[in-house]
Amino acid sequence: MRTRMRRVADGRERGTRKIYRQMIFMERYGLIIGMALLLSVSICAYLLARQAARNVKRFREDQHESFLGGKKP
Amino acid sequence: MSRPDRGGGTSDKAVLHRFGYAQELLRDMGGFSNFAISFSIISILTGAVTLYGVGLNAGGPLVMGIGWPLVTFFVLFVAAAMAELASAIPTSGALYHWASFLGGPAWGWLTAWLNLIGLIAAIAGIDYGCAQFLTPLLGLPETPANFTVVFGVLLLSHAVLNHIGIRTVARLNDFSAWYHVAGVAIVVLALAFFAPKQPVAYLFTKTFTTVTDKPYWFAFLGGLLQAQWTYTGYDALAHTIEETHNARVSAPWGIYLSVAISGFFGYLMLAFVTLAVKDLGATSAAANPFIYIFEQALGSTFGRVVLWIVTLAMWFCGLSCVTSTSRMIFAFARDRGLPLSARWARVSKRWRTPAAAVWLAAALSFFLPCLILGLVALFPRRLDFSRLYPAVTGISTIGLYLSYGIPLLLKLRAIRRGVWTERANGPWNLGNWSVPVNVVAVIWIAFITVLFVLPPNELTGCVFAGTLGVMLAFYFLRVRGRFRGPLRQAKSQEDLLLLEQELEK
Secondary structure (H helix, E strand, C coil), rough: HHHHHHHHHHCCCCCCCCHHHHHHHHHHHHHHHHHHHHHHHHHHHHHHHHHHHHHHHHCCCCCCCCCCCCCCC | CCCCCCCCCCCCCCHHCCCCCCCCCCEEHHHHHHHHHHHHCCCHHHHHHHHHHHHHHCCCCCHHHHHHHHHHHHHHHHHHHHHHHHHHCCCCCCCCHHHHHHHHHHHHHHHHHHHHHHHHHHHHHHHHHHHHHHHHHHCCCCCCCHHHHEEEEEEEEHHHHHHHCCCHHHHHHHHHHHHHHHHHHHHHHHHHCCCCCCCHHHHHHCCCCCHHHHHHHHHHHHCHHHHHHCCCCCCCCHHHHHHHHHHHHHHHHHHHHHHHHHHHHHHHHHHHHHHCCCCCCCCCHCCCCCHHHHHHHHHHHHHHHHHHHHHHHHHHHHHHHHHHHHHHHHHHHHHHCCCCCHHHCCCCCCCCCCCHHHHHHHHHHHHHHHHHHHHHHHCCCCCCHHHHHHHHHHHHHHHHHHHHHHHHHHHHHHHHCCCHHHCCCCCCCCCHHHHHHHHHHHHHHHHHHHCCCCCCCCCHHHHHHHHHHHHHHHHHHHHCCCCCCCCCCCCCCCHHHHHHHHHHH
């Protein structure tokens, strides 16, 4: 059983049709998906940081009150 | 009102006074120290290494190549959403205070306990894991008794250092941040120059799993636990916010950047390690696949060097985790949310640290693996330590992420009801992006909570459901109506200043 698990895992023998299809799909498109994902993460991280940095700058110029009701200094 | 700080709000102390709290803890951490504490808890050298085998067995190289960035992507949303709240409500109670202000004391109480359970399980998971690595390195036999003794000594070292001052811990955390970067650099450079490598496509196209009774995608999703467990504990920054200069800007940046930088260095390390795999089957079957890869690629001596690097990283990670947990206990006890609250809220006059809370955090963390070992000794035929222990990491992940998710969900509710307006935001905010970012974060947390209790992690689900049941019973029987959420320490600013003068005497 253990040997068969390894063989399935290695892709030499596919256990079910579902496993086979998903593995083949990743083997074909994995590189594109991976690169797109890495690019998305980088862009997303940058955009979120830029948005926050802009708002920090804006906050410095226009000081806000706390929502707890503190007065404007 | 005090002079404006660099964040554009009022001074840190004045902001704390607005929330009704005196500046009891020593505010001595700079922005980098604050970032370092979260970076050390995320500790890519701890989470990614100890659970490398889990990821590899579940989905093979794809879990490293695609799984890690996928989790990073969503965790960035969670971190950004939490950073916004930290900037708006900069108190040590953090998640628990956010939930209390946004949803009332019941939500606050639930969040606090979930966070506490997650943090205690995290310390136990990290330090016991460290003991399992350190015991053989010290030449001691690998028995449960030896693991427990080494675990106790590690916890003791963390408690002592946290007791004697935030300054010492901050310096160690600063060093830890550079240590992690250097550790990753050693691993990456050694593999890049001296190890044989697979082609880059191997990371994205090589499907592998040892799970044969479920579809590949399901096994792959289970492997995400590796990355998700690594990305826990970054709320530490929010817990130490009362000890941070320019807290409303430094702490949110720290939360966000600790995740982003860990994501980058973690990916770099995992990519090079995975590309150095020679025999996938043999690697996945090894006791520690990460170390096995080094032994195969660079020899056993270098494998031992990496083992030492990882063990020390785990020690740093445990140290930061005790800091974070003790601040959480301190804040919750300050608001009388714990049994014997007055005792746990005491601050050491000499060191200006929550000394009692530090020792409670260490004691509870020591108790958890001892309880598991005791149960295994009582029911040796029914229970298996090797199965029970991974459940601790699952409980830690779910407990922490649920405690992150509750305030985010409550904030969305408050925005919808018009209670939370733009004026409630702190300096670090996402403006119009806030709602979509919070929505994505909440959906991701809900998804992983369900995912990590599905088979083969059903044990985690059972233990967590049991704990939650006990907590809710305790709440309805003993706490409901008595616990009022965050309490102001004094009615006026003059009284708060008096409290601070008392401590400075």
